[in-house]
Amino acid sequence: MASRQMYLIVAIIVAVLPAVTLAKEFIVGGDKGWTVGVVDYQAWANASEFHVGDKLVFNYPPGKHTVCKVDGAAFKSCTVPPPNMTLTTGNDTVTLATTGKKWYICGVGQHCAKGQKFSITVQPAVIAPASPPMGGGAEGPNSSGFQVLMVAIVATAMMVWA
Numbered sequence: 001m002a003s004r005q006m007y008l009i010v011a012i013i014v015a016v017l018p019a020v021t022l023a024k025e026f027i028v029g030g031d032k033g034w035t036v037g038v039v040d041y042q043a044w045a046n047a048s049e050f051h052v053g054d055k056l057v058f059n060y061p062p063g064k065h066t067v068c069k070v071d072g073a074a075f076k077s078c079t080v081p082p083p084n085m086t087l088t089t090g091n092d093t094v095t096l097a098t099t100g101k102k103w104y105i106c107g108v109g110q111h112c113a114k115g116q117k118f119s120i121t122v123q124p125a126v127i128a129p130a131s132p133p134m135g136g137g138a139e140g141p142n143s144s145g146f147q148v149l150m151v152a153i154v155a156t157a158m159m160v161w162a
């Protein structure tokens, strides 16, 4: 009987796991935001690991800058794409949907040539581990929520099948 309960609990945990990913939100440039001549965006990007499901948030005064997703060639030459490919709201969120290399530039004036640009390599989505590290907090705010969720699931399963 006890082994059947264990099996059910494990089955529930496995069923729930794929839905739980540790997506992160990255504020491009941190407190400085998306600007020109202040932040080394490539250094900023190099300091983080990006995964599918993560979000890039570009904060800037609308009209001062734009956000353009470009290819490698346009990135090098700072070639600005058509306006319909450009984000302009000043609080633009880009969800990283696929793996691989991505390039972002500002489309205003000479900002790109002055360094308002960066590239990242997006890695596959992170699936939450079955037993998250305890007492770390390094995984971000989703980690503790995940632990609470897992405890709730196990507790519920034990009540139902005990």
Ligand SMILES: [Cu+2]
Binding pocket: 035, 036, 064, 065, 066, 106, 107, 108, 111, 112, 116
């Ligand atoms: Cu700009």
